[in-house]
Structure formats: C-alpha cells, structure tokens
Amino acid sequence: MEKAIALKNFSYQYPDGTKALSNINLSVEHHRRVALIGPNGAGKSTLLLAVPGFIKGDGQIFVDGIHVRKKNLKKIRSIIASCFENPEDQLFMPTLFDDVAFGPLNLGLSPEQVKKRVEDTLKKVGLSNMADKAPHHLSAGQKRAAAIATVLSMEPKIITLDEPDGNLDPRNRKNLTNLLMELTQTLIIATCNMDFAAEIAQRAILVDKGQIIADDDTEKIMKNSSLMNEHGLEVPKKFI
Numbered sequence: 497m498e499k500a501i502a503l504k505n506f507s508y509q510y511p512d513g514t515k516a517l518s519n520i521n522l523s524v525e526h527h528r529r530v531a532l533i534g535p536n537g538a539g540k541s542t543l544l545l546a547v548p549g550f551i552k553g554d555g556q557i558f559v560d561g562i563h564v565r566k567k568n569l570k571k572i573r574s575i576i577a578s579c580f581e582n583p584e585d586q587l588f589m590p591t592l593f594d595d596v597a598f599g600p601l602n603l604g605l606s607p608e609q610v611k612k613r614v615e616d617t618l619k620k621v622g623l624s625n626m627a628d629k630a631p632h633h634l635s636a637g638q639k640r641a642a643a644i645a646t647v648l649s650m651e652p653k654i655i656t657l658d659e660p661d662g663n664l665d666p667r668n669r670k671n672l673t674n675l676l677m678e679l680t681q682t683l684i685i686a687t688c689n690m691d692f693a694a695e696i697a698q699r700a701i702l703v704d705k706g707q708i709i710a711d712d713d714t715e716k717i718m719k720n721s722s723l724m725n726e727h728g729l730e731v732p733k734k735f736i
Contacts, residue, residue: 507553548564622671
C-alpha cells in the first residue's frame with residue numbers, strides 16, 4: 497500500500513532567502529494520527545502547506561503515491577484536505593450549510609448527494625442544529641468544528657490540521673479531542689500544545705529550525721524531558 501504522504505529531500509525557503517525547511521525525509525502510513533510538535537517558527541505550518549502543494553520547494557512530495565506537482569493538484573486535493581489555523585479562513589458563505597456544501601458541490605455531486613453529505617457531516621461534528629446559522633455567529637469551539645466539517649464533507653483520506661485546539665476552552669478542547677479520535681482518516685496535526693498532542697497522536701515528529709529532530713512513538717519522545725526541554729517544549733502531564 498502507498499504511504500499516505502512521503503517527502504524526499506524536501507526543502508523550502510522564503511522569498512527573502514530564509515530557510516524554512518531543510519532536507520525533510522519522512523513518510524506517514526494511512527490511518528495514523530501524527531503530531532508535528534515544536535516551538536513557534538519551527539516549520540510545522542510550512543510543512544503542512546507544502547504537502548498538498550500550496551507552496552513549492554525543492555525535493556519530492558507524494559500523497560497516496562501521487563507526485564505533488566501542478567498537473568496532479570486537483571486529484572491530490574480530493575485525497576488530502578487542510579484545516580487552517582484560523583477557522584474563519586474556511587467559513588465564508590452566508591450559512592454553515594453553504595460552507596459545508598461548498599466542497600462537495602465542487603466535486604460535482606448531485607444536490608441530493610450534497611444535502612446528505614452536509615447533514616451527515618454536521619451530525620458527526622455536533623452541529624446538526626446550526627445548518628442555517630451564519631458562521632460568524634458561532635462560538636470559537638463551534639467555528640473550529642464547522643471548519644473541520646467543511647473538510648470532512650469532501651470525504652478525504654488524509655486531513656492536516658494546523659493548531660486545531662487554538663483559542664479553545666477546556667470543554668471545547670475535549671470535544672475536539674473526542675471528534676478527532678473518532679475519525680478514521682490519516683491525521684497530521686501541528687500543535688504547540690503537548691497535552692493535546694499526547695492525548696491524540698500515536699506518533700510524534702519533533703521539528704525545530706526547519707529540520708526533523710526526532711520521530712518516534714509519542715510517549716517515547718514526550719517522556720524524554722531533556723529532548724523536550726532542549727526544544728522549548730513541556731513534558732505532558734500524563735507522562736510526568
């Protein structure tokens with residue numbers, strides 16, 4: 497079986513010449529929950545943008561065995577979907593129903609199929625009664641769930657999430673954790689919240705200064721207090 501994603505000698509630098517990622521080599525199996533951890537500015541978000549081809553660097557990236565390049569982007573983005581750090585970047589239609597329907601409509605589904613996808617997805621994220629609401633009237637936790645719904649409605653095999661727990665109170669963070677744990681898709685989650693990562697991820701990839709520092713089972717990496725401290729990260733409470 498092809499890997500969910502694979503990067504081979506991938507590097508990226510900003511237009512001003514600053515290196516963001518240097519010689520990244522990694523692969524992720526399907527149906528795994530992987531956390532990208534590291535301090536702010538480590539390169540986690542850049543890595544998530546590179547995988548679906550939102551930015552182009554040097555080296556090779558494959559999504560489900562398909563080479564990430566211009567001619568393949570439409571196919572690739574039907575396989576992998578991205579939740580950005582700010583959920584409002586994905587909520588731009590008059591109602592939540594319209595936002596969640598946007599992706600399936602662009603996939604060419606019939607109105608009946610779209611309606612069922614939207615209803616099923618909103619039920620999954622706990623927003624069934626919010627379909628007719630304007631997205632800007634939702635709470636922070638509801639906006640995060642709504643952003644994830646816009647991705648789930650496209651039924652991707654792989655989902656990337658950038659700081660999905662940002663600005664959530666403990667109750668909404670718990671709701672998000674429960675939702676993500678129920679998903680069967682491959683999840684690649686960038687986060688600075690080690691407690692959140694420890695709850696969700698089976699595997700952790702520690703990134704700092706644009707390089708992969710460590711890649712192993714989440715518990716093995718996060719119990720290594722000297723490694724975590726060296727890169728400005730705290731050992732999660734569950735591993736103390």
